[in-house]
Amino acid sequence: MRTSFGERMLDLVVTGFLWGIRIAILLAIVIGTIVTVSKGHYTSEQWIGFVVFGVAQGAIYALIALGYTMVYGILRMINFAHGDIFMTGAFGAYFVATWLNTIGFVDRNPFLGLLIPVLFAMILAAAIAMLVERIAYRPLRNAPRLVPLISAIGASFFLEYAFRGFFGPGKYAYPPIKALDGGWTIFNVEIQKVQVLVVAAAAIMMAILYFIVMYTKVGKAMRAVSESQDTAALMGIDVNRIIVSTFALGAAMAGAAGVLFSLVYRQIDFFMGFTPGIKAFTAAVLGGIGNIPGAMVGGLVLGVFESIGPSLFLEGLGIPRPYQLKDVIAYTMLVMILLFRPSGILGERLSKKKA
Amino acid sequence: MSMLTINNVHTYYGNIHALRGINLTIEQGEIVTLIGGNGAGKTTTLRTISGLLKPREGSVTFEGENLAKYKAHELVYKGISMVPEGRGVFSSLSVTENLEMGSFILKDQKEAEKNMEHVFTLFPRLKERRNQLAGTLSGGEQQMLATGRALMANPRLVLMDEPSMGLAPVLVELIFDIIQQINKEGVTVLLVEQNALMALSIAHRGYVLQTGEIIISDSADKLKNDPAVQKAYLGME
Numbered sequence: 001m002r003t004s005f006g007e008r009m010l011d012l013v014v015t016g017f018l019w020g021i022r023i024a025i026l027l028a029i030v031i032g033t034i035v036t037v038s039k040g041h042y043t044s045e046q047w048i049g050f051v052v053f054g055v056a057q058g059a060i061y062a063l064i065a066l067g068y069t070m071v072y073g074i075l076r077m078i079n080f081a082h083g084d085i086f087m088t089g090a091f092g093a094y095f096v097a098t099w100l101n102t103i104g105f106v107d108r109n110p111f112l113g114l115l116i117p118v119l120f121a122m123i124l125a126a127a128i129a130m131l132v133e134r135i136a137y138r139p140l141r142n143a144p145r146l147v148p149l150i151s152a153i154g155a156s157f158f159l160e161y162a163f164r165g166f167f168g169p170g171k172y173a174y175p176p177i178k179a180l181d182g183g184w185t186i187f188n189v190e191i192q193k194v195q196v197l198v199v200a201a202a203a204i205m206m207a208i209l210y211f212i213v214m215y216t217k218v219g220k221a222m223r224a225v226s227e228s229q230d231t232a233a234l235m236g237i238d239v240n241r242i243i244v245s246t247f248a249l250g251a252a253m254a255g256a257a258g259v260l261f262s263l264v265y266r267q268i269d270f271f272m273g274f275t276p277g278i279k280a281f282t283a284a285v286l287g288g289i290g291n292i293p294g295a296m297v298g299g300l301v302l303g304v305f306e307s308i309g310p311s312l313f314l315e316g317l318g319i320p321r322p323y324q325l326k327d328v329i330a331y332t333m334l335v336m337i338l339l340f341r342p343s344g345i346l347g348e349r350l351s352k353k354k355a
Numbered sequence: 356m357s358m359l360t361i362n363n364v365h366t367y368y369g370n371i372h373a374l375r376g377i378n379l380t381i382e383q384g385e386i387v388t389l390i391g392g393n394g395a396g397k398t399t400t401l402r403t404i405s406g407l408l409k410p411r412e413g414s415v416t417f418e419g420e421n422l423a424k425y426k427a428h429e430l431v432y433k434g435i436s437m438v439p440e441g442r443g444v445f446s447s448l449s450v451t452e453n454l455e456m457g458s459f460i461l462k463d464q465k466e467a468e469k470n471m472e473h474v475f476t477l478f479p480r481l482k483e484r485r486n487q488l489a490g491t492l493s494g495g496e497q498q499m500l501a502t503g504r505a506l507m508a509n510p511r512l513v514l515m516d517e518p519s520m521g522l523a524p525v526l527v528e529l530i531f532d533i534i535q536q537i538n539k540e541g542v543t544v545l546l547v548e549q550n551a552l553m554a555l556s557i558a559h560r561g562y563v564l565q566t567g568e569i570i571i572s573d574s575a576d577k578l579k580n581d582p583a584v585q586k587a588y589l590g591m592e
């Protein structure tokens with residue numbers, strides 16, 4: 001192919017610019033870190049505390065990220081309504097938990113009092129995701145790739161404003177669970193019970209999901225369908241059923257994540273899925289979209305990075321309120337990965353492969 | 356009654372008229388070959404039988420039943436399996452997992468295990484590589500896997516799309532031996548090939564397809580000696 005001198009110069013300028021950004025960000029991180037560390041503002045216990053917080057946050061991102069990555073793996077499509085599926089789970093759990101709380105069940109049996117809302121959230125989220133797939137995505141299966149993406153954004157708005165319509169724009173307080181109050185201090189590091197619960201629950205859910213995908217007939221069929229829908233059909237696999245199962249499984253994880261999120265932050269509203277949704281999408285891309293272990297790793301990395309980042313390098317750079325820039329870290333990471341390593345940590349290239 | 360009857364089938368890709376009214380029958384127990392050059396419509400014919408494509412006109416009848424109302428995955432339950440062109444193994448699944456996908460429709464786990472043992476006796480090589488990812492197999496091994504996978508569902512009719520493609524002669528020999536063997540075990544075979552000589556050497560009857568139309572159909576022996584076939588497909592002058 002012939003390229004003119006002008007095009008080549010433009011290419012050089014763009015490449016140079018991208019390298020400039022890369023170096024500038026790396027420098028900012030390194031300098032900020034050095035300054036912070038040399039000031040010795042935080043104790044090592046505090047640092048460990050940040051990491052613990054980040055792991056708990058990251059576990060929630062990871063649970064949500066699984067749904068993005070599984071749907072992408074099977075349909076090569078970004079389900080932008082997934083963050084709102086997370087929100088529907090949280091709402092479902094809220095109503096069940098509130099009711100269980102008023103009848104005093106949660107105090108009598110904290111374990112079931114926690115488990116029942118989680119199961120309800122999972123089922124509700126799965127059911128809503130199945131409806132969204134059936135109504136908003138399946139009819140567009142053979143349309144150009146941009147079309148289902150737009151439909152997904154529409155579905156996202158629909159869910160947000162339907163919930164706002166039903167339940168109003170205000171915030172609801174998730175009922176307190178006495179059994180989860182307080183925490184433990186281990187080697188001077190304070191760990192809250194909620195954090196332990198979140199990490200343990202997320203780990204169990206992810207282990208179950210991994211088992212389903214790797215060892216059950218449905219899971220193997222999901223992997224087969226994600227390689228070739230036609231060949232899978234030739235095996236007698238009902239491809240639509242497997243796609244719906246994938247949506248349902250991913251949504252169940254998001255629904256559970258919605259409850260864990262509510263237990264940590266104690267409040268829910270119709271818009272609560274937006275930011276965690278984008279964070280989880282970032283985590284999925286970070287781990288390599290389409291890659292299930294990648295989503296888990298990506299979630300944890302993002303959670304920890306976000307949690308230590310403000311104190312570690314933003315503060316060192318002299319930024320006055322570094323915690324308010326927490327979200328910026330995640331979004332910067334998303335843009336950076338897409339620009340410089342679209343394959344993520346473990347996965348395929350998002351920009352090249354079938355995108 | 357023939358096992359499979361294709362009656363005046365027209366299949367399109369959008370506006371492209373790929374099959375132009377083909378007629379073809381297969382009797383229970385036969386090996387029938389469909390030969391023809393690149394782009395003749397061989398793959399389209401198999402995809403039409405297996406339900407991945409639907410004919411715009413005409414009908415496909417299997418064991419007396421019109422297949423128009425069935426989706427591709429439902430036809431596996433009817434007893435039709437396919438070995439797709441280019442093998443189509445699931446490369447990120449292991450050999451065993453690929454075979455398990457082949458027996459997806461079986462409810463009885465024992466039967467699936469028995470079928471897998473049978474495939475392993477047909478292709479001992481696959482047994483050695485059972486835990487390997489299919490994507491890491493050689494072309495010949497992938498063809499064995501795709502063939503074995505098609506047998507996992509207890510098919511009565513197997514559609515094979517150019518199994519010899521890209522294989523060394525020894526391996527082609529091996530695959531064709533297996534085709535004859537499974538045919539002796541009672542499986543009817545529709546074998547699509549560009550390697551006409553090999554195909555006609557094991558088939559009972561054959562059809563020649565050219566730009567979406569069947570131009571000749573006869574017994575395999577007659578086709579082998581037909582001057583037009585020799586010239587066009589057997590590389591003889």
Ligand SMILES: Nc1ncnc2c1ncn2[C@@H]1O[C@H](COP(=O)(O)OP(=O)(O)O)[C@@H](O)[C@H]1O
Nearest residue numbers: 368371373391392393394395396397398399400
């Ligand atoms: N997916 C497709 N879209 C459009 N045209 C196709 C497609 N697949 C095959 N064709 C066309 O249909 C005709 C028959 O193709 P095919 O059945 O693959 O031939 P063969 O298997 O005999 O090589 C060819 O002209 C081919 O270009």
Ligand SMILES: [Mg+2]
Nearest residue numbers: 397398399440
């Ligand atoms: Mg072909």
